[in-house]
Amino acid sequence: xxxxxxxxxxxxxxxxxxxxxxxxxxxxxxxxxxxxxxxxxxxxxxxxxxxxxxxxxxxxxxxxxxxxxxxxxxxxxxxxxxxxxxxxxxxxxxxxxxxxxxxxxxxxxxxxxxxxxxxxxxxxxxxxxxxxxxxxxxxxxxxxxxxxxxxxxxxxxxxxxxxxxxxxxxxxxxxxxxxxxxxxxxxxxxxxxxxxxxxxxxxxxxxxxxxxxxxxxxxxxxxxxxxxxxxxxxxxx
Amino acid sequence: xxxxxxxxxxxxxxxxxxxxxxxxxxxxxxxxxxxxxxxxxxxxxxxxxxxxxxxxxxxxxxxxxxxxxxxxxxxxxxxxxxxxxxxxxxxxxxxxxxxxxxxxxxxxxxxxxxxxxxxxxxxxxxxxxxxxxxxxxxxxxxxxxxxxxxxxxxxxxxxxxxxxxxxxxxxxxxxxxxxxxxxxxxxxxxxxxxxxxxxxxxxxxxxxxxxxxxxxxxxxxxxxxxxxxxx
Numbered sequence: 326x327x328x329x330x331x332x333x334x335x336x337x338x339x340x341x342x343x344x345x346x347x348x349x350x351x352x353x354x355x356x357x358x359x360x361x362x363x364x365x366x367x368x369x370x371x372x373x374x375x376x377x378x379x380x381x382x383x384x385x386x387x388x389x390x391x392x393x394x395x396x397x398x399x400x401x402x403x404x405x406x407x408x409x410x411x412x413x414x415x416x417x418x419x420x421x422x423x424x425x426x427x428x429x430x431x432x433x434x435x436x437x438x439x440x441x442x443x444x445x446x447x448x449x450x451x452x453x454x455x456x457x458x459x460x461x462x463x464x465x466x467x468x469x470x471x472x473x474x475x476x477x478x479x480x481x482x483x484x485x486x487x488x489x490x491x492x493x494x495x496x497x498x499x500x501x502x503x504x505x506x507x508x509x510x511x512x513x514x515x516x517x518x519x520x521x522x523x524x525x526x527x528x529x530x531x532x533x534x535x536x537x538x539x540x541x542x543x544x545x546x547x548x549x550x551x552x553x554x555x556x557x558x559x560x561x562x
Numbered sequence: 563x564x565x566x567x568x569x570x571x572x573x574x575x576x577x578x579x580x581x582x583x584x585x586x587x588x589x590x591x592x593x594x595x596x597x598x599x600x601x602x603x604x605x606x607x608x609x610x611x612x613x614x615x616x617x618x619x620x621x622x623x624x625x626x627x628x629x630x631x632x633x634x635x636x637x638x639x640x641x642x643x644x645x646x647x648x649x650x651x652x653x654x655x656x657x658x659x660x661x662x663x664x665x666x667x668x669x670x671x672x673x674x675x676x677x678x679x680x681x682x683x684x685x686x687x688x689x690x691x692x693x694x695x696x697x698x699x700x701x702x703x704x705x706x707x708x709x710x711x712x713x714x715x716x717x718x719x720x721x722x723x724x725x726x727x728x729x730x731x732x733x734x735x736x737x738x739x740x741x742x743x744x745x746x747x748x749x750x751x752x753x754x755x756x757x758x759x760x761x762x763x764x765x766x767x768x769x770x771x772x773x774x775x776x777x778x779x780x781x782x783x784x785x786x787x788x789x790x791x792x793x
Contacts, residue, residue, distance in 0.1 A: 391726070391773035392766045393733035395744055400766065403751065403758035503635070510637035514737055521639055534647040542636050542644075549635050 332533035333540050342537070344428035345523030346544055351426055352437060352519060353506045353552075356445035360505060363449025368456050368490075369482055389450040395511055397447060402439040402515040430518050440512035440519075448505040455501060459494030460486055499556045503549055510545075520544060569757040570764050573750045577765070580741045588741035590768060596664055596742060597729045603668035604728070605721065608675020609710075615676065616683060617705060630673030639734055642666040646738055659738035667731055671724060678720045682713035719784035726776040730769060743768065 332338060370382040389397070406414070417433050424432040431437060463486055471481040491498065513522035520541050527537035570577070580588015587595065611630070615623040633641060646662040649655075686709055694704035733744040741749070747765040751758050 387774060388766075388770060391730075391777060392769045393730040393744065395733045395736060396747075396762060396766045396769060399744075399748070399758075400762045404762060407758065507635075507637040510639040511734065513639065521637065521643075524640075525643070528647070534643075535651070538640060538643055538647065542640055545636055545640065546632075 328536055328539070329533065330536055332531045333527060333536040338527040338530065338533070338537065341428070341523040341526055342520070342540055342544070344426070344430070345518060345520035345541075346548075347426050348428065348430050348437075348518055349506075349509055349520040349544075349548070351430075351432065352441050352444070352509045352512065352517065353548075355432075355437075355441040356448065356505055356509065357502060359441060359445025360447075360449040360452050360501075363446055364452035364456055365483070365487065367450065367453035368460065368487070369479065371453075371457065372478070372482065386450050386453065389447055390454075394443065394447050394508060395514060398439060398443040398511060398515050401443045402435060406435040406439060428518055428523075436512070436515055436517040439515060440509065440517045444505060444508050444512065448501055448508065451504070452498065452501045455494045455497040456487065456490050458497070459490030459492070462493045463489045495560060499553060502556060503552060506548060506552055507545065565760050565763075566757065567760050567764070569750070569754050569760050573754075573761075576750060577743065577746050577768075580746050586741065589746045590743045592660065592741060593729065593732050593743040594772075596660055596667070596732045596735065596740075597725065600664045600667035600671065600732070601725045601728050603664065604671035604675050604724075607668060607672035609679055609714075611672065611676045612679035612683065613705065613710075615680060616709075617701060626676065630676050633670055634673050638666065638670050638731060639737060641670050642734060642737065645669075659740040660735065660742075662738060663732065663735040663740060667728060670731075671728060674724055675721070678717060678724070679713065682717040682720070683709055685716070686712055719780040722776055722780035722783065726773040726780070729772055729776070733769070 333342070367382060367386065370378055373379055373382075406417075409417075417431075417435055417438065419433075421431055421433050426432065467485055467489065468481060471485045476485065509519060510521040512519055513525065516522075518526075524537040524541035528534040576589060578589050579591040580586065582588060582591060611626050615626050642663055645666045646657075646659065649657045649662065649665075690708055690712070691704055694708045695701070699707070732742055735742045736744045736748065739745060743765060747761050751761045754761070
């Protein structure tokens, strides 16, 4: 088998792959932000003094962890979107030139929103578990000292405990963000035109399956390296 | 929001085993079969690689770990496509989608098995190997009859957890139109049109029972005292 790159690195196929890369980067960034917020919220809810809140948090975490991401994406896409109020659906499906990525992918469209929210929530739960593990390794005196200095519960968590938890769990946390980037590929099955979707499109367009998947693979590997570098740079800063 | 689960009662047999009576295994049955096949393959492959890493020269160890890590830094969906398109090109025969998914899952997960198994081996006290060698066993005998059995028993909970995530990953067979649980659910959804909530929530519940059950079992197993631990 010989590689023939001309079928992939020119014309439509090249264009599609680059569009797919842009969508993968965009959905990774938005889902990453959602995952971060979800993880911090879950960690806070777990520390709630109210037992029912802690129980409900554990139930949600267990539901998300123990079902496939693909099923969750289908629920958000087919069920969640359909049950939104008509006014919101209208806004989402309208054209927004300012929020449209190349290749007609709307940042407000149901595919992008379901993918970003679904992947963000999924990884947010796993990220929350890593933070929790990091938190468990923080000396109890830290919280007591913060309380004695007059810090409230939220301030203690965000300013004192989480930074230390993050330092303890840095490697697994980086791993989860990399995982998030890779999992966005599953969004091709709800029709989001990201990198994997576009590689398939090239394959059905001119049957250059290998070249298309090789190009996508290299782009994912490169994206992973950049993301890892960036996250490590954040740590040093 | 009103839910009407009669659609599930009408299609439960299709969701459970697809067109198995017509000779094409499908539904939850196919999901479980694929997970079991990929689970056994990845376990065998992962442990074999761990053996090679443990006994072989350093460069081999580094190469095996690098290869396992490389596969895991690519989306699993892409690995599945790779197998699906690569095998026919190399061997000039088409392979069924389900088999592509099994091979891709096994390959992808064998890296996790390798890392887990190595960690389990490294967690055993050094004295065990030394005692074995001192009793006249060879390095290979020490590995297969002293270290591996202890490590494997300690690792059962980790393997069970990996298997639970394998069950979830079989849902990706959807992208090759393999008629496993997620695909059959999606077919029922397309046929019935207006019950996506009932269909996908029920499907999710089936996965949940399987995976949460396994996670629960793994936790129970993990509470046993590990072999080789200091008393």
